[in-house]
Amino acid sequence: MTKAAVLGSGSWGTAFAKVLAEAGTDVTMWARRAELAEAISDRHENPDYLPGISLPPTISATSDPERALADADIVVLAVPSQSLRANLIEWTEFIPRDATLLSLAKGIETGTLLRMSQVIGQVTGADPSRIASLSGPNLARPIAEGQPAATVIACSDSRRALEVQKSCATGYFRPYTNSDVIGCEIGGACKNVIALACGMASGVGYGDNTLASIMTRGLAEIIRLGTALGAKPATLAGLAGVGDLVATCTSPLSRNRTFGERLGSGGSLESAQEAAHGQVAEGVKSCTSVRALAESYDVEMPLTDAVHRVCHEGLSVPDAVGHLLGRRIKPE
Numbered sequence: 001m002t003k004a005a006v007l008g009s010g011s012w013g014t015a016f017a018k019v020l021a022e023a024g025t026d027v028t029m030w031a032r033r034a035e036l037a038e039a040i041s042d043r044h045e046n047p048d049y050l051p052g053i054s055l056p057p058t059i060s061a062t063s064d065p066e067r068a069l070a071d072a073d074i075v076v077l078a079v080p081s082q083s084l085r086a087n088l089i090e091w092t093e094f095i096p097r098d099a100t101l102l103s104l105a106k107g108i109e110t111g112t113l114l115r116m117s118q119v120i121g122q123v124t125g126a127d128p129s130r131i132a133s134l135s136g137p138n139l140a141r142p143i144a145e146g147q148p149a150a151t152v153i154a155c156s157d158s159r160r161a162l163e164v165q166k167s168c169a170t171g172y173f174r175p176y177t178n179s180d181v182i183g184c185e186i187g188g189a190c191k192n193v194i195a196l197a198c199g200m201a202s203g204v205g206y207g208d209n210t211l212a213s214i215m216t217r218g219l220a221e222i223i224r225l226g227t228a229l230g231a232k233p234a235t236l237a238g239l240a241g242v243g244d245l246v247a248t249c250t251s252p253l254s255r256n257r258t259f260g261e262r263l264g265s266g267g268s269l270e271s272a273q274e275a276a277h278g279q280v281a282e283g284v285k286s287c288t289s290v291r292a293l294a295e296s297y298d299v300e301m302p303l304t305d306a307v308h309r310v311c312h313e314g315l316s317v318p319d320a321v322g323h324l325l326g327r328r329i330k331p332e
Helices: 011-022 034-043 065-069 081-094 116-124 140-144 158-168 181-204 208-229 239-250 255-264 269-275 282-296 302-312 317-325
Strands: 003-007 026-030 060-062 074-077 100-103 131-135 149-155 173-178
Touching: 003 011, 003 065, 011 026, 011 074, 011 140, 011 158, 026 034, 026 065, 034 060, 065 081, 074 081, 074 158, 081 116, 081 282, 100 116, 100 158, 116 131, 116 181, 131 158, 131 181, 131 239, 149 158, 149 181, 149 239, 158 173, 181 208, 181 239, 181 255, 181 282, 181 302, 181 317, 208 239, 208 282, 208 302, 239 255, 255 269, 255 282, 255 302, 282 302, 302 317
Parallel strands: 003 026, 003 074, 026 060, 074 100, 100 131, 149 173
Antiparallel strands: 131 149
16 A cells, blocks of 8 residues: 655645545655644544544544654655745655655745755755656645545656556546646746735726736746746646636635735735734745746746735735736737
């Protein structure tokens, strides 16, 4: 039986652990707090992040990373993108030498401008062929409830991609394989920024035409950046691109969408964070690193630039919209 260690007990890490277990994979979760690990193991529930969802009794949890990682065939990295490096530094010595490292994190690292697979390789020394990325329209609670969904598992080693695919395929969760790690990671990182823009527009009171325009032009930005880095446009037209973008930009379950909506309705970054119980949407940090990455490749991303200026330079949402509409008109 395949054994997976899921490092991270947030909503998506927990939902994916449930998928793995229901696909027949042996799962051990790691939680930073011992009391949460005990709740998952003893009560078969994550009361902090997925209350009301019953977890398979076969899932065990621990606050000891060495115990969680022992003999793991697949190591699922389910912590926020900006904390991945610090956690990996602590975990690397316990990771089995030939385990597949599967990233659920979506972002571009601040400062280094590295994608998550690059961070994993740099810290662990793992060959790129051991590193995979999972991305798609994967809002946690609906998947934890067993609602049908699909995802993409990207890895340069097709054998490892197939192994991960088999480990998480269920009647309601359909994983596809792909060799385009760059495309999957760029789609996953950038969609959070565009979702913030959609939330801001909705908060101001703009309707469906505006949101559709933002998503479409946002996708154009994502494709420009992705192809500049070597991604395949077809990847960004699929589940890891369009699929993830639509789900994150439209769903009230999307943290980035709802965070942006609070900003658009007049709230400050601090008040939006307070309303989110201290949790900052990934796109708030990623917009700066995505913008810097785009600038380093001379790629134009006006929506991303506007989101950065609203979040970090004090630009108002109406002024940001006015700036975007006032740009030089040109062919699509």
